[in-house]
Amino acid sequence: MASGTIGSGAAEPVLSVKGLTTSFRSGDGWKSVVRDMSFDVAPRETVAIVGESGSGKSVTSLSIMRLLQKNVSRIEGSVKLAGRELLTLSEEEMRHVRGKDISMIFQEPMTSLNPIFPIGKQIAEALTCHQDISFKDAKAEVLRLLEKVRIPNAKGRFDEYPHQFSGGMRQRVMIAMALASKPRLLIADEPTTALDVTIQGQILDLIKQLQEEEGMAVLFITHDMGVVAEVADRTIVMFRGDVVETGTTDDIFNRGHHPYTRALLSAVPKLGSMKGEKAPLRFPIVDVATGSMSEAKPVLTTISATTPIVEVKNLTTRFTIRSGLLGRPSGAVHAVEDVSFSLSPGETLSLVGESGCGKSTTGRSITRLIEPTSGYVNVDGFDTLTLGKAELRTMRRSIQMIFQDPFASLNPRMTVGSAVMEPFIEHGLGSKSDARDKAADLLKKVGLSGDMMKRYPHEFSGGQRQRVAIARSLMLDPKVIVADEAVSALDVSIKAQVCNLLMDLQESLNLAYLFISHDMAVVERVSHRVAVMYLGEIVEIGPREALFENPQHPYTRKLMAAVPVPDPARRHLRRNLSTDEIKSPIRPVGYVAPKRSYIEISPGHLVQVTEGEAALAA
Structure with missing residues (x-):
């Protein structure tokens, strides 16, 4: 048209x-x-x-x-x-x-907010630039705007700096700034x-x-x-x-x-579209030139319930907070608290939750990129938390990570061929010629061509760079891949292609995925099982169909209610979601976390309950 x-x-x-x-x-x-x-x-x-x-x-x-x-x-x-x-x-x-x-809200608020000025002063500047107004009146108007965009304790936060706000709160500050002069047009x-x-x-x-x-x-x-x-x-x-x-x-x-x-x-992906499906389902892809659509085939893998490739028991990771002149411990961030789960070959277990809930820390603790505080982690027969440096290097051949931002995880000075070959050469698995052949083969497998090996990361699109990162993660023939928000920043059709690629590789290589994401609709499409995390703890875990069709924990329901649904009939609906920020995981020195209990709703579907609820259920 x-x-x-x-x-x-x-x-x-x-x-x-x-x-x-x-x-x-x-x-x-x-x-x-x-x-x-x-x-x-x-x-x-x-x-x-x-x-x-x-x-x-x-x-x-x-x-x-x-x-x-x-x-x-x-x-x-x-x-x-x-x-x-x-x-x-x-x-x-x-x-x-x-x-x-005209006012504009940009995608990344930290690039629009000045880190060295309090947020109240920055919003007031937007008023004083365009109006003849005293600072006292400007401050009163800023506080009204902050309350309007539902920032709790607006008076107390007027003099705080951008880094003291969460991502969602910073975006609200940007909206308050954009609305300060009552614009006729808002560009978001x-x-x-x-x-x-x-x-x-x-x-x-x-x-x-x-x-x-x-x-x-x-x-x-x-x-x-x-x-x-x-x-x-x-x-x-x-x-x-x-x-x-x-x-x-x-x-x-x-x-x-x-x-x-x-x-x-x-x-x-539409939340609820997987009803009745047992296996993860590939995304249909439309050919823009012809208008033809590919078939959404299920992922066929053999999942053994008896021999998990990853076993995690009571995993706890805390980060000490030091303060005062002598830097004495004053508290700790309880990032991961008493987390247990298993992952089988050919299976996708998704960890979902908001920023700060401990998803990424869990993935990095399992691979020992972060040192856990306590617990037991077994990856492909390795007791991970007891390994020395040389054994840890061997163990990492079995488990690899794909990160959210491929541009940050690829060296801009190395060609993509060198970046993909590097793990193979570093682990001494063969000659440079062997590494080159394998890298070219893997690049073809992820939908790129071998002749792209001489290019640098900046010469690729975001989706292509993520494919390079996936190829590199496969160079050591791992059995487990931790995909940490691997598709979050991608365009919708590129996201569908990369998800399909991951599912194709899982089917052909029987890979196990720990899929870390906050996108509930994508998670429903790609998962066999799902674990919901809140404040470092798993509050609900179970088979994908059981958890999505019968969510039990209030936090799981909150996540699902917040997912945008591609239906124009919902345009005038309001979700009336709570505007509270996720609670702080910081605890004082000597804090002992309460022991959590779980009840089984259906086979494999566990929900965290309070001690009183557990006693009642018993």
């Missing part, structure tokens, strides 16, 4: 974009990355721009705000805010528009991508509520179709700089025509 102006009725639009084309200097010429884009946003309306990385979504928002570097970019067309042309304004006039008439650029599912739900509810109260228009930029369904009145689908489909969100979801729109929708 060709791009055209899409509007929402007779209301005078707050934002009107016509024929927007943005180009960047490339060599001696110009390369267009957004082409002939036109749309309107009316008061109290939310328009979503969706597409994957590189589609031109963020460039569109930065063009509207005129935040692109002048000497390397060129913006053509028309951008009008309440009838006023923005592209012809001077830089000084545009500065008065930004923050006052991937504001929830990196957030836990419950925090994401709170932020979406908050934007809806404030939009109704303040009457502002919202331009919402995301690649998450579940989020689009819950917030957007109308949707624009972008693909490689072009608008390929526009319409009401209901039309896009239920009657989308373009193969790329269908590809985005098919890649969105």
Whole structure:
């Protein structure tokens, strides 16, 4: 479908974009990355721009705000805010528009907040820049805004610094700053991508509520179709700089025509879609060129209940906190507390929970990347916590990790071929020629070609870099892979491809996965069993179908209630989620954790209960 102006009725639009084309200097010429884009946003309306990385979504928002570097970019067309042309304004006039008439929330709040100034002062600055207002009045308004975005104890936190806030709370601070001058238009650029599912739900509810109260228009930029369904009145689908489909969100979801729109929708895992399925199920993939869709085949592995490849009993990991002049212990972070589970060959056990619940620390404690405080861990016959340096090195051939950010885990100065070959050479498993042959073979296995070995990490996309990281983790023929948020930062269709790849490898190599994630819909799709963590403890564990179809612990239900559902009919619903932050895992010196009890709801489905509930059940 060709791009055209899409509007929402007779209301005078707050934002009107016509024929927007943005180009960047490339060599001696110009390369267009957004082409002939036109749309309107009316008061109290939310328009979503969706597409994957590189589609031109963020460039569109930065063009509207005129935040692109002048000497390397060129913006053509028309951008009008309440009838006023923005592209012809001077830089000084545009500065008065930004923050006052148009505000923007960026994906990563820590890149937008100054780490050396208290958050109260930063929000007050947004007010004093655009209004003739005293600091006393500005402070009163900031406290009102902080309360409005539901920051507990706003008065006490006015003088705190960004690092003293959690990710979700920092994003709320950014929203308070964006709303300080009561803008006519709010541009939200991937504001929830990196957030836990419950925090994401709170932020979406908050934007809806404030939009109704303040009457502002919202331009919402995301690649998450579940989020689009819950917030957007109308949707624009972008693909490689072009608008390929526009319409009401209901039309896009239920009657989308373009193969790329269908590809985005098919890649969105829907919570509850696995009902009746026993094995994990691959994602269907749409070929954008032909519109054909691959079959979602189940993963067939042989899981032995008698011989676990990983056995964890009473694992505890604590980090000592030191304070005072002499650095004496004043407390400890109880990151992992008395955790027990097993993992069999060919099985996927998912650990789910919010940031700070201990998921990643559990994975790193098992591999001894972090030293546990106590407990028992057996990996492929190795009593892991008793191993010396040489034995630990041997044990790690059996268990490997895939990290969330492949760019951070790949050396930018090494070619990907050298990075993939390195573990094989370091462990002395063969010659350099053997390593090269095996690396080329594994790169083909993960959907890349052997001739890419000479390239560097920056020459690959995020999804390709994650494939390189997966290939490297397979170089030592491990039996267990710990995938720590391995698909969290990926675009929706790339996420589907990487999940399918992991499931293909599991089926062919009978790998065991400890899959660490906060994405409940993905977890439901890829898991055999699921363990829910809260404050360092497993509060519920069981077979995937039992846990998702009959969740028992209140925290498990809270996680599931927060998952965005790709159904436009839910657009006006409010989750009314608690806005409390996850409780602190810091305990005083000498604290003894209470002994937890579990009751069995159905075979293998265990739920943590209090001592009183355990006695009652007995």
